[in-house]
């Protein structure tokens with residue numbers, strides 16, 4: 228009992244950042260915080276000191292009322308302490324434009340790598356000042372990700388705001404056991420390829436109670452994502468929440484156990500979406516979209532297995548097989564007349580697709596349309612959807 232009480236006390240102290248001598252304030256490592264001086268070196272010094280020191284939990288403090296300019300940085304683990312906390316209360320900004328980056332070709336601005344027990348928390352803002360990457364339109368593959376988490380285990384991201392990323396705001400890659408809550412991701416509705424959160428090759432990722440409006444996918448669930456739960460996300464403007472795109476260039480992709488629950492979509496291009504490239508391999512299965520509220524969504528429910536970015540649809544020889552997908556309790560308004568469009572592969576078909584309690588009306592008052600190709604499944608309480616299924 229006493230041990231538990233002590234552990235709780237320690238966690239509370241850690242939470243409010245009071246553990247004596249365990250706070251590594253970047254200002255004490257020479258950061259200026261004037262928004263003009265490059266503070267990268269001070270951040271690296273503070274990180275190395277914290278990460279290399281073992282024992283009790285540690286906090287890297289990025290204090291409020293200051294703006295820190297950072298060039299691309301790698302916060303490398305593993306750290307000696309099993310818990311490291313990065314408290315962002317102030318503002319972090321990227322170089323003023325693309326030309327001022329020391330190396331934007333690193334493709335990552337702030338990169339956390341191979342850290343166990345990392346928590347990023349705070350009321351601060353991370354601003355990638357990405358507009359010079361958006362225009363003139365630079366191919367997405369040449370633009371950096373704002374916050375890249377790679378091979379992190381037991382990761383938490385809480386409270387922070389990320390704005391104007393050059394490409395996607397957050398990548399979760401090869402991570403395990405991730406909790407993201409109460410964050411805010413913001414970019415203009417017309418900024419290109421600025422996804423909110425991209426997940427790949429990661430398991431047990433929970434994202435909840437957050438607001439994502441970035442002009443592209445709010446969350447994209449990519450290859451190797453297993454046990455993903457997305458709850459109470461307010462999405463828009465953007466492209467909705469998407470599984471995929473999967474199976475590009477004939478790749479083998481696997482996604483399984485995905486739940487998207489109690490999310491709202493405000494004026495997004497898509498709502499619940501699964502997209503795969505023709506001629507991929509692997510599967511996407513056990514997926515639930517439930518309790519979705521739509522406001523003027525263009526394509527509320529969509530599976531697209533002929534996803535091609537730049538118009539080159541070959542003969543279809545294989546596909547990422549889609550099965551056991553449930554769309555339930557989906558209501559609201561659609562800007563398009565087609566409220567359901569399930570365009571599945573003629574090689575694999577979509578199997579065990581369930582549509583129930585679908586109540587979507589069109590903005591212009593026209594009769595909602597449903598289009599399904601190569602789909603096996605069933606519907607209930609969604610009368611207009613009968614006839615969608617092949618068998």
Ligand SMILES: *[C@@H]1O[C@H](CO)[C@@H](O)[C@H](O)[C@H]1NC(C)=O
Nearest residue numbers: 288289290291292293316317
């Ligand atoms: C930050 O600035 C505000 C307003 O100027 C002030 O009230 C607050 O105490 C400052 N906080 C810190 C940590 O300096």
Ligand SMILES: *[C@@H]1O[C@H](CO)[C@@H](O)[C@H](O)[C@H]1NC(C)=O
Nearest residue numbers: 428429450451478479480481
């Ligand atoms: C897809 O993810 C799996 C599981 O993480 C991985 O083994 C595989 O290499 C990935 N495939 C591609 C094409 O990246």
Ligand SMILES: *[C@@H]1O[C@H](CO)[C@@H](O)[C@H](O)[C@H]1NC(C)=O
Nearest residue numbers: 463464491492493494521522
């Ligand atoms: C949708 O977003 C608009 C601004 O783009 C806002 O005015 C409106 O209140 C939002 N609607 C809902 C239902 O959240």
Ligand SMILES: *[C@@H]1O[C@H](CO)[C@@H](O)[C@H](O)[C@H]1NC(C)=O
Nearest residue numbers: 484485512513514515551552
């Ligand atoms: C279908 O998916 C649901 C939820 O994702 C899961 O609980 C169920 O076991 C799956 N069914 C099969 C037959 O795998």
Ligand SMILES: *[C@@H]1O[C@H](CO)[C@@H](O)[C@H](O)[C@H]1NC(C)=O
Nearest residue numbers: 583584585586606607608609
């Ligand atoms: C259909 O919806 C009505 C009212 O919303 C409910 O009473 C009924 O149980 C539902 N039927 C099925 C098969 O879910």
